[in-house]
Amino acid sequence: MEKIKIRKIYALIALGGFLCFLPSLGLSQPCTATVVGGSSYPSINAAVGVAVFGDTINVSGTCYEVVQILANKSGITLNGGGTATIICQSPPFPPNVCAAAPNMVITGTQIFVNGFNITGGVAGIQIAQGAIATINGNNIYGTQRNGMVVVMNSFATIVNNTIHDTGLNPNDPHTTGIEVNDNSSAWIGVSRPTDTVASPNVIRDNQNGIRVRRSASAVIVGNEITNNTDDGIKVLEGSVADIASNLIDGNGQNGIFVSQGSGVKLADDDTGTAIFNLPNSGTNGDKGLSCSIGGYVDGVLGDLDGLHGAVRISKGCFNSLEK
Secondary structure (H helix, E strand, O other), X not given: OHHHHHHHHHHHHXXXXXXXXXXXXXXXXXXXXXXXXXXXXXXXXXXXXXXXXXXXXXXXXXXXXXXXXXXOOEEEEEEOOOOOEEEEOOOOOXXXXXXXXXXXXXXOEEEEEEOOEEEEOOEEEEEOOOOEEEEEOOEEEOOOOEEEEEXXXXXXXXXXXXEEOOOOOOOOOOOEEEEEEOOOEEEEOOOOOOOOOOOOOEEEOOOEEEEEEOOOEEEEEOOEEEOOOOOOEEEOOOOEEEEXXXXXXXXXOOOEEEOOOOEEEEOOOOOOOHHHHOOOEXXXXXOOEEEOOOOEXXXXXXXXXXXXXXXXXXXXXXXXXXX
């Protein structure tokens, strides 16, 4: 079923890629994508098509397109300068395209996406099929489902982004700011284990803040995960996460929820550098941390709390938390 859905999405993306070559649609600032040291193009896809390893593409204006960075591309940087915008919306796209296609699909490796505003589409950025990407300093919002998805054996470094107000489809009950699943992994808020200062993401006003599931893993350090209507962080279905030094506050349900054979390692005040060593904090609508159905939790809870208490340990959860 999952493969069928992926095929449908890519069929729609192909249509979106064709539409991106439409004229500027009367925009005051039409899309311009310039390969540094080379030519300028009227779409990001056109510039990506000619870019080679080591190229940087500077983008300005508003780009109505579904951006595709395919597996044959490596070592390319997209730079939006903090002002360029990528939009999937109808018009110019048929309504069914943006209801199913992400704004940007990355299947290449060593891809860097910096400084864009990204809105519309089913997701802002999808990193899939063994891709490797760094997503830095973007503003992702107003998507139909997820802000960012890391899926199908891919790896992402996610730093300095604001991901907010996603999941606009009222019929979808499982939306999230950042989704990591299907044997993928992500570093969220830090880039490497030697970091001493976080590069925090702000993940707010989504349904779930971060969800790690289906044998995935994540390092989640130094972020602001606030005011999401469900859980701040969910770890499910045989997944693991290291979670430290985050503000997890004002989420409607639990700060952290772990279940279904998954495990969470919180900060450990005996080892590691400071940023990986500091506990999480914040007060959430239900519990600070909830663990059930074969989950396990370890480390220092710190100031993580909830309106109905700090911790819920249900039958079947292995609890090694320290006070």
